Amino acid sequence: MSSLPKRFPGRVDAAAVWAEAETLEAGREGPEPRRLAGRVLGRRGHGKLVFLDLVDRSGQIQLLLSVERVGPVDLDLGDIVGVEGRPTKTKRGEPSVAVDELILLAKTARPLPDTFHGLVDAETRYRKRYLDLLVNQETRRDFLRRTQMVSSIRSGLDEDGFVEVETPILQPRYGGAFAEPFVTHHNELDVDLYLRIASELYLKRLIVGGLERVYEIGKDFRNEGISYKHQPEFTMLEWYEAYADYRDTMERIERLVERVARETTGGTKVSFRGHEIDLAPPWQRVKLVDALEEHGLWAREEGELRRRLEERGTETGADRTWAQLVDHALSAYVEPALVQPTILHDYPIELSPFARATDEDPTFVERFEYFVGGMELGNAFTELNDAAEQEQRFRDQEAASRTGDATAEPGDPDYVEALAYGMPPTGGLGLGIDRLAMVLTGRDTIRDVILFPTLRERPR
Secondary structure, X not given: OOOOOOOOOOOOOHHHHHHHHHOOOOOOEOOOOEEEEEEEEEEEOOOOEEEEEEEEOOEEEXXXXXXXXXXXXXXXXXXXXXXXXXXXXXXXXOEEEEEEEEEEEEOOOOOOOOOOOOOOOHHHHHHOHHHHHHHOHHHHHHHHHHHHHHHHHHHHHHHOOOEEOOOOOEEOOOOOOOOOOEEEEEOOOOEEEEEXXXXXXXXXXXXXXXXXXXXXXXXXXXXXXXXXXXXOEEEEEEEEEEOOOHHHHHHHHHHHHHHHHHHHHOXXXXXXXXXXXXXXXXXXXXXXXHHHHHOOOOOOOHHHHHHHHHHOOOOOOOOOOHHHHHHHHHHHHHHHHOOOOEEEEEEEHHHOOOEOEOOOOOOEEEEEEEEEOOEEEEEEEEEOOOHHHHHHHHHHHXXXXXXXXXXXXXXXXXXXHXXXXXXXXXXXXXXXXXXXXXXXXXXXXXXXXXXXOOOOOOOO
């Protein structure tokens, strides 16, 4: 049985003690002792005076250990210790703690990676994130910034009168996006269930129920490819606001992203994928048709659009429908060019089974997607609230499914019934939390902002 202590009460953050020591004159000690705990990640000196670097979640501080005050120092890098001592500043001006008591709290049984250069092998960083967090200060900073980002989103929506809710992750029918689901089986009920691809249809049921402004931050799952911006398990924010349309939603997402950027980075300008980006509103707004025409890729006829794409060397064999060709043109040519924050709006109805038609042209819907640094951050609609029209849209999707489109919406009769009770005009939006974290931390790949990303199994 371990003889090491099971608790260390009364500790304060290293950053707070560092700030206190910074105010002292060089060579002076503070009047009050402080208790700190953390991991030893650096050691210098021998003989009667030893210098240790103590690291906790808040930061790092130097410990000054005199053999005359604490006895022999028998520690390895990676050991976890508790100390009591007084804040001080060395004659060279380094904020430190003059230690009076040192207690070993946990012993490392394995050598740490190089703590000077940090853990640089990407494969090891993702598979052993605990080591990455231990030795790479930037990694700790990024994930603390992500947490702060989510807190800022919550507080912003709460202040605007939204209610945070939870909806099912295991669903009898999947919907709310064009995506292939993960399927599982419930033994007791003897039914197949799906890991949700979106929370949309359940959140809109709550709008029907009168909650008026709702949001959820949670996991979605899509059985698709992996890339620098895709993971099969990812985090999404979705909100729905009664008595609002997509124009109102454009303004709300601009304000929210600006707020989050200021609260997590101190401003609105960030560096991402080699670009200096300003997230402050107003963002550029462009109709989807105009964006495609700028690249010579707008055509209403499937054969013509396919021809134009193939002339550019684009492989279109996997695109079975005109809507898939439009989406391919958007992702391959338009999206990479949208570096500064841009809202693309007014999409063809074939791409958007849940959005309300525009007043000017019923073949287009009030939908927008918003992009930063050549990457989509999210998607939004003026929601379709006509039950009969929604039922017909589901039938159209079922027809697409029969032609081999695995991502087509399967339909949801219960949701159609809910709409029949009346849903007020509503604006809805989805925001990729992981992708926004990439932008605010300046990381090039989504794996850098997910603590435990999905990886291929290592060959044995």
